Amino acid sequence: MRLSRHSYSTLRSIQGPLIFVEKVIEARMGEVVSIVFPDGREVEGEVLRIERDTVLIQVIGDSRGLDMDHSRVVFTDAVKRAPLSLAVLNRTFGGSFQPLDDLPMFVPDRWAAVSGLPLNPVARERPQEMIETGFSTIDGLNTLVKGQKLPIFSCAGLPSREIAAGILEHARARSDAAAGQGAASVVVFVALGLAHHEYAYYRQTLERVRSDFVAFINLAKDPVVERLLAPRYGLTVAEYLAFEQGRDVLVVITDMTNYCDALREVSTAREELPGRRGYPGYLYSDLASLYERAGRIKQRNGSVTLLPVVTMPEDDITHPIPDLTGYITEGQIVLSRELHQRGIFPPVDVLPSLSRLMQRGIGKGRTREDHRDLANALYMHYASGRDLRRLEAIVGREGMSDEDRRMLDFAEAFEREIVHQGTARRGIDQTLDLSRALLERFGLLGS
Amino acid sequence: MIGRIIGISGPTVSVALAGLKLYERVVVGHARLMGEVVRLEQGRAIVQVYENTRGLGVGEPVTGTGTQLAVRLGPGLLNQMFDGLQRPLEALRQEQGPFIQPGGDRSQLSSAQHLRFTAVKQAGDEVRVGEALGFVEEGPFRHTIFATGSAGTIDTIAEGDLPADGLVASMSDGRKVFAYHDWPVRLPRPYRRKLTRFEPLITGQRCIDFLFPLARGGSAIFPGGFGTGKTLLEQSIAKFAEVDIVVYVGCGERGNEMAEMLDDFSVLSDPWSKRPLMSRTIIVVNTSNMPVAAREASIYTAVTIAEYYRDMGYSVLLLADSLSRWAEALREISSALEEMPGEEGYPTYLGSRMAEFFARAGVVETLDGKIGSLTVMLSISPPGGDFTEPVTQACLRNTGAFFMLDTALAHRRHFPAIHWFQSFSLYEADVAAHLDKQVAADWSALRRETHELLQKEESLREVAEIVGTEGLQDADRLLIRTTEGIRRRFLAQNAYTDDAFSTPEQTHQMIRRMIEAHHGASARLEKGEHLEQVLGEHR
Secondary structure (H helix, E strand, C coil): CCCCCECCCEEEEEECEEEEEEECCEEEECEEEEEEEECCCCEEEEEEEEECCEEEEEEEECCCCCCCCCEEEEEEEEEEEEEECCHCCCEECCCCCEECCCCCCCCCCCECCCCCCCCHHHHHHHCCEEEEEECCHCCCCCCCCCCCCCCEEECCCHHHHHHHHHHHHEEEHHHHHHHCCCCEEEEEEEEEEHHHHHHHHHHHHHHHCEEEEEEEEECCCCCCCHHHHHHHHHHHHHHHHHHHHEEEEEEEEEEHHHHHHHHHHHHHHHCCCCCHCCCCHHHHHHHHHHCCCCEEECCCCCCEEEEEEEHHHCCCCHHHHHHHHHHHCCCCEEHHHHHHHCCCCCCCCCCCCCECCCHHCCCCCCCCCCCHHHHHHHHHHHHHHHHHHHHHHHHHHHHCCHHHHHHHEEEEEEEEHHCCCCCCCCCHHHHEEEEHHHHHHCCCCCC | CCCEEEECCCCCCEEEHHHHHEEEEEEEEECCCCEEEEEEECEEEEECCCCCCCCCCCCCCEEEEEEEEEEEEECCCEEEEEEECCCHHHHHHHHHHHECCCCCCCCCCCCCCEEEEEEECCCCCCCCCCCEEEEEEECEEEEEEEECCCEEEEEEECCCEECCEEEEEEEECCCCEECCEECCCCCCCCCCCEEEECCEEECCCCCHHCCCEECCCCCCEECCCCCCCHHHHHHHHHHCCCCCEEEEEECCCCHHHHHHHHHHHHHHHHHCCCCCCHEEEEEEEEECCCCCHHHHHEEEHHHHHHHHHCCCCEEEEEECCCHHHHHHHHHHHHHHHCECCCCCHHHCHHHHHHHHHHHHCCEEEECCEEEEEEEEEEEEEHHCCCCCCHHHHHHHHHCEEEEEECHHHCCCCCCCEEECCCCCCCCCEEEHHHHHHHHCCHHHHHHHHHHHHHHHHHHHHHHHHCHHHHHCHHHHHHHHHHHHHHHHHCCCCCCCCHHHCCHHHHHHHHHHHHHHHHHHHHHHHHCCHHHHHHHHHHH
């Protein structure tokens, strides 16, 4: 065992956010280091790789001003930890857990490693309690349940923030909704590389939301490496609040595309072998280490529900970021530029959207007995209507049978009446009543 | 001997410790993490560590174990969920709470259970390796205890209750045979010879059983983009397949799915034997957030367990979800070893490793003279749903059946989303011949006709795209009606209703009714009746 703190000034090279330090005795993987600049400023760093006495360190923060001769690196013998306490509630922090709300840092009850530990699959409770979001396309057709991870796949310029904000404001457990209670018990909001105007929008939403919140804010101007850390702080706090304090935690992370780009930037600096589109080969495992922290635990109260926002580069759902996200998460809510241009809000394209955990969250005793049948019927007929639109483009409406024309009208009405709801909140009963009425109007029920 | 850690990079650690062998299991660091030697160099060995290396320090001790990474085989595997290194997850939960702590040596399989042994050999008998000494009851199954090590003469053999250490027999050369033995995961278990047989393996999925049937001892892959229902299909097959034993590997997939599966499997029963589903099932799980190196090992752990039950003469089905995550783990490790990358960064040995894995499937005559089979079904998650990627392509060269899961079908909520033109089964002719005898003589004929109808529909739809369905002739419109019924009611199966499982007899009846109705309607059209009349009646 070595002494707890060692200081070195044996820097071998500095490449952007990476430093090689030589002659280090017994460094640890993931060890937190403190980097002391010539002017006395200190930033944090983390050990990435060790080869005998040479250590590769990633600087978390700005590395401008570092030099080879006067800078020092202090090894702390500890891995990255997050401070935990209920005093974290209703506070706003930066990407390195520094308070941004002009209040002093709280005194932690204890510390926990930010990377978390994998949840034993046999200890997981099956998620099946519906969360009512107030949006018909989600509640009725892609139902969200407590402990689920359900991303929003957006495109540049689409109102993903309005949807995320709408969910923050209106989400409530189905059982609470019946009892007339408020929104999710705690919201953990993590902003990654957000532009200031976006942040301002979310800020206002958080102030409107009646529930407790914790915010971790990394804006576009803030250090890139912090984007890798902020979601881990957020999730460590979320796990604490959920599984130790019994709260239902809703975690919103926006925008995961910025997270992945930060990961790519750091990976390239480390001269790792690039995978698809230059993202590292371990992007899947890395994303899983965040997304999989959502869930519930048997015999414990509380839940971590995760709503990441992903902006699809080039509107392309096969881009590695949405693609790998979709492989890990339990479904996805996909926004459509076309619906948005036609003034439909929320512009959710229900065909590629999916909630894998929906089946257990709906039906008798959970939502309503007819929920499953209504959802299936809407899907089936809307899909045929959408198929026919291609035909309509070629042969024209006149060349189509009455039956086909009816399906076209149905698809149109579905988009106008069920998908579109403006800013109004709809309860699940209202959503199901509207769905039933629409299907009945077109004679599509009970066939 | 104790060595030291000299370097750490991701999941690999270099150690200074002389005398290690390739693929030897080592214990790394103060936390006692498990690892495996993957490369030997002058003065150092590279170890692939099966747990998170975070917090591991240079200078921490490393010890060799002298053994390879192995699976403990013996009674008590069924009805359990293990991690990729065969640690029982329920025991782990009771010991450590809900989160998995790194490190520590844990017993892989509890030997504390009470076992009653029935000998089939007696003292003085000569036995060869792999010959049965006797058996114990494992739930509803007869669990054979094999002679291990080398051939010899039995000195004493147990009968009735086994002692706590599981001692079964002492050999005249002083060796002892226990109810448990360790087998290196990367070494296929031996058999007498491989057989060429094509008996059908009924999955309960009409689209597979009828159009693209699977043979016992065969292999199948089902690639599909996300949301195409790979996991759901795989779990349905795990529930309903007509086999004795199911080994399910959750390889780099979701934790909630495994919770769901455990939940379902403990209440449902096997439709063939009517016994609880878990009593025939072994689950090996390494979720996506569990360490990557153990994910690489998990499919070997599972296939070794599957081979062990095959050796008892059982029909075993190995399902892995998903092979892509295994390949990615291989890539991650390869990249940490700084190996020269092949296509898309995968190591160049990806293809040969896969071929070796597929080769572990088959129908065999066991060392004990029984017939056992191991069938392998693997899901694949191609990036972007693009089937030209290396993992799908490497599998296509080895697999016997290919079920292509189609995104467009999935978006239409047609499940299982198996594409009926792109998929294939190399077993179809042989298996259909069996089913002609077992189920109905017209099975093959109906298959052919169904394929033809679906094919015709496809070309008709192309025409309809131009002229509209109104522009088609009555006979063609009838055909589209029929195939629509086949697609919606026959090929699609709702996994959440009673329709989730279909026996071959039900499958046959259903398709025969549909085809006969089509024939009837066609005949009436030919007599000059109008389509509306015809449809109005038979609807």
